[in-house]
Structures are given as structure tokens and as C-alpha cells.
Amino acid sequence: MATINFGGVLENVVKREEFSVKKAQDVLKNETVAVIGYGVQGPGQALNLRDNGISVIVGQRKGTNSWKKALADGWEEGRTLFELETACKKGTIIMNLLSDAGQIQAWDGMKKQLTKGKALYFSHGFGVTFHKKTGIVPPPDIDVVLVAPKGSGTSLRSLFLKGQGLNSSYAVFQDATGKAQQRVLALGIAIGSGYLFETTFQKEVYSDLTGERGVLMGAIAGIFEAQFKVLRQRGHSPSEAFNETVEEFTQSLMPLIADNGMDWMFANCSTTAQRGALDWKGKFRDATIPVLNNLYDSVVSGKEAEIVIEANSQANYRTKLEAELANMRNSELWQTGLEVRKLRPKK
Numbered sequence: 445m446a447t448i449n450f451g452g453v454l455e456n457v458v459k460r461e462e463f464s465v466k467k468a469q470d471v472l473k474n475e476t477v478a479v480i481g482y483g484v485q486g487p488g489q490a491l492n493l494r495d496n497g498i499s500v501i502v503g504q505r506k507g508t509n510s511w512k513k514a515l516a517d518g519w520e521e522g523r524t525l526f527e528l529e530t531a532c533k534k535g536t537i538i539m540n541l542l543s544d545a546g547q548i549q550a551w552d553g554m555k556k557q558l559t560k561g562k563a564l565y566f567s568h569g570f571g572v573t574f575h576k577k578t579g580i581v582p583p584p585d586i587d588v589v590l591v592a593p594k595g596s597g598t599s600l601r602s603l604f605l606k607g608q609g610l611n612s613s614y615a616v617f618q619d620a621t622g623k624a625q626q627r628v629l630a631l632g633i634a635i636g637s638g639y640l641f642e643t644t645f646q647k648e649v650y651s652d653l654t655g656e657r658g659v660l661m662g663a664i665a666g667i668f669e670a671q672f673k674v675l676r677q678r679g680h681s682p683s684e685a686f687n688e689t690v691e692e693f694t695q696s697l698m699p700l701i702a703d704n705g706m707d708w709m710f711a712n713c714s715t716t717a718q719r720g721a722l723d724w725k726g727k728f729r730d731a732t733i734p735v736l737n738n739l740y741d742s743v744v745s746g747k748e749a750e751i752v753i754e755a756n757s758q759a760n761y762r763t764k765l766e767a768e769l770a771n772m773r774n775s776e777l778w779q780t781g782l783e784v785r786k787l788r789p790k791k
């Protein structure tokens with residue numbers, strides 16, 4: 445474990461160099477890791493574990509699309525692919541990667557298989573932190589741990605295949621065996637994390653729900669829509685509005701921020717752009733702080749969790765969600781994006 449100075453604040457970080465894949469294999473050599481749920485995180489984590497030489501089985505509802513996907517990925521029914529409860533019974537470490545709402549419905553069946561000494565793993569602090577709403581209260585004689593990759597399961601897998609990695613946060617909620625810390629670090633490295641940042645279940649879920657509703661997804665989608673709309677209303681063509689809102693951001697400026705930070709991106713734009721952006725940045729910051737505070741309050745109060753649980757409990761949830769995403773896809777903004785993306789020069 446290394447202590448790293450993040451802009452003046454010291455934090456603990458586990459590096460792959462210190463906790464190697466070899467060490468993870470050693471810690472997990474007598475464990476059967478059951479990955480429950482094969483949606484987005486399930487495949488990423490299960491395949492990376494398998495490729496890292498860990499004994500893995502998958503638990504998934506038979507006949508679902510995710511079951512078919514698991515078969516296509518080489519998991520074999522009756523050998524490495526089972527129904528949920530059978531996999532939970534066979535596993536010594538149960539990785540609960542069902543959707544957060546699905547975890548509530550599957551909990552009673554899963555709980556029966558959580559016998560003394562096993563470990564229960566999550567990739568989100570949701571179920572345990574909001575236990576009053578989810579009913580997820582693990583028995584006291586098992587380890588309860590978390591590794592939350594900070595990105596999509598799709599990127600976890602693709603970066604692993606490129607020999608890179610995604611960073612994750614990790615936490616121990618309950619250490620019944622004395623092995624919880626070693627188990628969680630081994631799992632974190634074996635699923636393909638590059639670096640592991642220490643957190644708690646509560647901090648992980650509060651920051652994750654805020655981040656995805658805020659800048660990472662909700663805010664960025666909203667501000668794209670707002671600027672595109674204003675430019676269109678002021679007489680700009682769709683391609684011009686899209687290029688000045690999304691395309692230049694993702695293709696030119698965002699990679700500069702990713703590589704060397706915001707000041708580097710600013711430094712590589714004109715002095716005209718720098719002057720204006722420095723002046724306007726504060727207005728956007730001040731306009732959004734109240735919205736972000738409302739959002740954080742809504743997360744902490746459990747309201748966001750309640751909305752997710754309630755929405756997911758409706759029978760037509762998937763259909764309604766698909767309709768909302770289709771609405772986004774078919775909007776002038778994203779239809780323009782479809783065409784603009786085809787015009788990216790290739791070598």
C-alpha cells in the first residue's frame with residue numbers, strides 16, 4: 445500500500461506492482477469465485493478473472509439474453525455456468541453483479557447460501573448502504589467487501605485486453621474471517637484494476653450516484669442539449685452546432701484534458717478562447733453548484749435510491765427505458781452526431 449499526496453491530501457492506494465496478479469492468484473487459490481449476474485460488469489469481471497487464472501463460475505437466470513451471452517463467451521452449463529442459487533451455493537466468494545434493483549429481488553435466495561466464512565462482494569455500495577430500502581443486510585459471519593471499477597464493464601474488459609487497466613475503489617464493510625482485506629485486494633487486482641483507491645461503502649455510493657447523475661452523464665448530456673439548442677435557435681446549422689458542442693470536445697479538447705489536465709488544454713487553445721473561457725467558467729460553476737448540492741442531498745436522503753428501485757420494479761421498465769433512449773438517439777442533436785461521426789477522417 446502506498447501513501448500518495450493528492451494535491452496536498454494523503455491517501456492510501458494499492459498498486460499492481462505491490463499486489464501482483466501472482467499474489468492475487470495465491471490469495472484466491474482455494475476459492476471458487478461465483479460471479480452472479482452477466483450484464484455489463486459481470487462479463488468484464490468474470491472474463492478478466494478467468495484470464496488471470498482464478499477459479500470462476502457464473503450464476504445467471506437461464507434463458508435470459510445474459511445467459512446466452514455467457515454461453516457465447518465460453519461458460520459451460522453445469523460446469524462453469526449455473527442458475528443463481530446453485531452458483532451461490534458452489535461459490536466461496538459471491539460477487540453480486542446483478543443490477544442494483546435485481547439484487548433486491550434475488551436477496552432472499554442468495555442469503556440462504558451465504559454460509560459462515562464466505563465472502564460477499566459488490567461493485568457498488570448501493571444495496572448495503574440503503575439497506576432500509578433494499579433489505580440487504582448480510583449475515584454477521586461472512587466477509588462483505590466492495591470493488592467498484594470507475595468506469596463501464598465494457599472498458600474494464602477492453603483495457604485489460606490491451607494490457608492496461610481501469611482504476612477501482614475498494615472497501616471492507618465487514619471482516620468476519622480476518623481475511624477480508626486480502627480477499628478484496630486480490631479480487632480488485634484479479635478483475636483487472638490498475639490501481640485500487642480506499643473508500644467505504646457509503647462514500648462509494650454517494651460519490652458514484654452524484655458523479656453519474658452529474659458531470660459524468662447527466663450534466664454533460666444536459667449541457668450538450670442546452671448549447672446545441674441555443675445555437676440552433678440562433679440560426680446555426682445542425683453540423684455547426686454539433687461540431688462546436690460535442691465533436692470538438694470529444695475528439696480534440698477532451699483528450700488534451702485526459703492527457704495533461706485542464707490548464708494544458710487551455711494553453712493549447714488561442715488566447716481569445718482562453719480569455720473567454722476563463723471569464724465564463726466561474727458563471728457555469730456558480731450556476732451549477734446549487735443543482736449539484738440538490739443532487740447530493742437527494743442522494744444522501746435516499747431519494748435517488750428510491751427512484752431507481754421504484755422505476756425498476758415496474759414490469760414495463762425496460763420498454764420505457766428503451767423508449768427514452770430512442771428519444772435521445774432520434775433527436776436532431778444525436779442524429780446529427782451519427783452523420784458527423786461518419787465524417788471523421790481515417791488514415
Ligand SMILES: NC(=O)c1ccc[n+]([C@@H]2O[C@H](COP(=O)([O-])OP(=O)(O)OC[C@H]3O[C@@H](n4cnc5c(N)ncnc54)[C@H](O)[C@@H]3O)[C@@H](O)[C@H]2O)c1
Pocket residue numbers: 481482483484485486504505508510540541542543544545546547549550567568570592593594595596597598
Ligand atoms: N454497468 C457498469 O459498467 C457498472 C460500473 C460500476 C459499477 N456497476 C455496478 O455493478 C453492478 C452490476 O451492474 P450492471 O450494470 O452490470 O447490471 P445490469 O443492469 O447489466 O444487470 C446485471 C444482471 O442482472 C440480471 N438481473 C436483473 N434483474 C434481475 C432479477 N430480478 N433477478 C435476477 N437477475 C436479475 C440481468 O439478467 C443481468 O444479467 C451494480 O451494482 C452496478 O451499480 C456497474
Ligand SMILES: CC(C)(O)[C@@H](O)C(=O)O
Pocket residue numbers: 594595596597652656660
Ligand atoms: C459506469 C458508471 C457510470 O461509472 C457506473 O457508476 C454505472 O453505474 O454504470
Ligand SMILES: [Mg+2]
Pocket residue numbers: 652653656
Ligand atoms: Mg454507478
Ligand SMILES: [Mg+2]
Pocket residue numbers: 593594595652655656
Ligand atoms: Mg461509477
